[in-house]
Amino acid sequence: MIHEQQAESFRVADLPHVHGGPVASGVIRAAPEDFYVEESLPFELSGEGEHLYLFVEKRELNSGDAARLLATAAGLRRRKVSMAGLKDKYAVTRQWFSLHLPGMPDPDFSALPSSVRILEQQRHTRKLRRGAIRLNRFRLLVRDLQGDSEQLAERLQQIAWYGFPNYFGEQRFGCGYANLSRAIAVLERGSTRSPVEGMYLSAVRSMLFNLVLAARISTGNWCAAMSGDVMQLSHSNSLFRVDDVDAEINSRLSEQQIHVTGPLAGLAARIMPEDDALQYENSLLKEHRFWIEGLQRCGVKADRRPLRAPAGDLEFNLHGDQLQLEFTLQRGSYATTLLREVLAQVPYSMDV
Secondary structure (H helix, E strand, C coil), rough: HHHHHHHHHHHHHHHHHCCCCCCCCEECCCCHHHHEEEECCCCCCCCCCCEEEEEEECCCCHHHHHHHHHHHHHCHHHHHEECCCCCCCEEEEEEEEEEECCCCCCCCCCCCCEEEEEEEEEEECCCCCCEEEEEEEEEEEEEEEEEEEEEHHHHHHHHHHHHHCCCCCCHHHHHHHHHHHHHHHHHCCCCCCCCCHHHHHHHHHHHHHHHHHHHHHHCCCCCCCCCCCCEEEEECEEEEEECCCCCHHHHHHHCCCEEEEEECCECCCCCCCCCCHHHHHHHHHHHHHHHHHHHHCCEEEEEEEEEEEECCCEEEEECCCEEEEEECHHHHHCHHHHHHHCCCCCCCCCCC
16 A cells, blocks of 8 residues: 555655755764753742652663653652653753652652762642753764864854754654554554554654655755745744745744744644645645544644754864764754764664
8 A cells, every 4th residue: 555655665864955965974872971962941940839840860761761760769650750851762861850749758769770860859830741841952972973074064054054954853753664654553543542652643743744844845945934834933832824925034034033834744723824835735745645634533633843943052073083062952853863964874772
């Protein structure tokens, strides 16, 4: 069937680049410390309440396993521990967790393994919800670097000025892209039976978004608006639709104040594209109706995602055959996708 062929043939490596393709090669994650990420919250903690927030540093441990260790130490069920997002396993990461402890004292975490360190803890009135991240700050070290240093510096400066394609990274699709094939039975059934099957549906939406972004890159309008496009304010979830593309819209796009969005497919919700943008997206995805209709049967609500990812505060240093990078990304954007615009064959962890 055509949808099985689409699942088997989709590869992130085949998607177009924006700035001309990689200009160097190198190795990341030669050691966990080479890939460091720290998340920040979009709100202040109140200092009181029935939810205990923990700022945790973990090393070579995925977020789910860290949550289970915290739950065990606190004598809680795993579902009483919340997190805003998943962080890489083969890395050193700092992220927030919240534990629901109504009428209970702060637990003793002294028995936690050395792979988990609590850096800060504070009470708050509400639990930490998925996606509640202001920014992720990255510090990366690329080893065994090979390539022209001037070209590399120029490419990184282009990314700092213009951003990079906000593709979902390969790790979104599971080992060997198996999550796409596994999603087919779930879409045909029209319901999920476990959180894992929910991840399969996320992989489907990620594939469809990547295909739309790839098409807009190929036609040169990935960060240029057309009539009816849905825009997103930078550093915000606020969306609005453009009826007429004027000089003000173009100026705000150029300054990265706003970004054109692409579809996260599902049932119509929030705000949807119209006019030229709607016709354009429908034409791009007309061969993928199986996936879209399956998501709708599963009750998945449509949403929007920026096509462009800004690389905030990007700084880099070249030292012989090593490249040091620091930058911030908005939630949901992938550091490995940024590196894809610079480096060929970047290794990464499939386990998050």
